[in-house]
Amino acid sequence: MAETVLTPELLPAGADGFVLRFALTPEPRAMAAARSLADRLEAAPPPGTVEIAPALVSVLLRFDPARTDRETLAAHLRTVAQEIAATEPRMPEPSRRWTIPVSFGNENGPQLSDVATKLGMGEDAAIREICASELRVLTIGFAPGQPYIGLLPDAWHLPRLSELTPTVPPGAVVVAVRQIVLFGSASATGWRQIGRAAFRTFMPERREPMPLRGGDAIRFAPASAAEIDALSGEGDRMGGARLEVLR
Structure with a gap:
């Protein structure tokens, strides 16, 4: 069976948030990608970040509009997500x-x-x-x-x-x-x-x-x-x- 191609989607979540989604169903590669993205964002939060909330195949990021530019943040999130999706996503090593x-x-x-x-x-x-x-x-x-x-x-x-x-x-x-x-x-x-x-x-x-x-x-x-x-x-x-x- 061919592996699912991950195509991350960046979706608006109100005036101060984004949802970065890797799939519509709990597919193992998408779950690993979401966990990898959450770990990267938590280790180095983009400027203005208020909250990072991972789900099974997506990550919600809320930000302070007074401290960051929405388009700049969107471009950064797309870049990081595409880097993860282009590799073979694996669950990060546990701490x-x-x-x-x-x-x-x-x-x-x-x-x-x-x-x-x-x-x-x-x-x-x-x-x-x-x-x-x-x-x-x-x-x-x-x-x-x-x-x-x-x-x-x-x-x-x-x-x-x-x-x-x-x-x-x-x-x-x-x-x-x-x-x-x-x-x-x-x-x-x-x-x-x-x-x-x-x-x-x-x-x-x-x-x-x-x-x-x-x-x-x-x-x-x-x-x-x-x-x-x-x-x-x-x-x-x-x-x-x-x-x-x-x-």
Whole structure:
């Protein structure tokens, strides 16, 4: 199959913003390009930058019109995006890695069996594949601190459910379209719940309320239901997660 040609589009976002978009769908090369663009802009923000907000395949940049010229900024963004698109975009090397304990299957992952059947493997093999995957926080969105994590192997390109699950609990680990979402609070979802963590993605009482950042590496570590229950009861909403600073 021929690779998708990336054709970045620069779109206006009100009087003080641009959206730089690499694709209309979450295609892996477009996601890598968006993450690369966000990293470059965050490392060297153009003059007048007020906010940089990456999504799966696009980046929003807001600016102060009193401090920069719109056309000059647009030309700079086009140049950087075209440079990235002309190469083979890859996820930048992570500067941080999280290891997050998760209880998979049974009451904490009621749809793991269904997922494993669709993948043509046993539940234990599915868990091993998740935990062996080199995953990244692709973007933060939908709810405060909520990560979209990926990408799982190609076989995990599972469609969303045809009907919403009315609610999954805080810490639910759900999968679809080669991605994982880790819910910080109870939520309805059209994704399949395969596990649960004691880690919370939004902690407003902390100095940094959203512990995860776009680009962070993620590893999931199998834990028992009893271990997750104990971590949940300790009151520390980090839930046993361990952070390594890589560079």
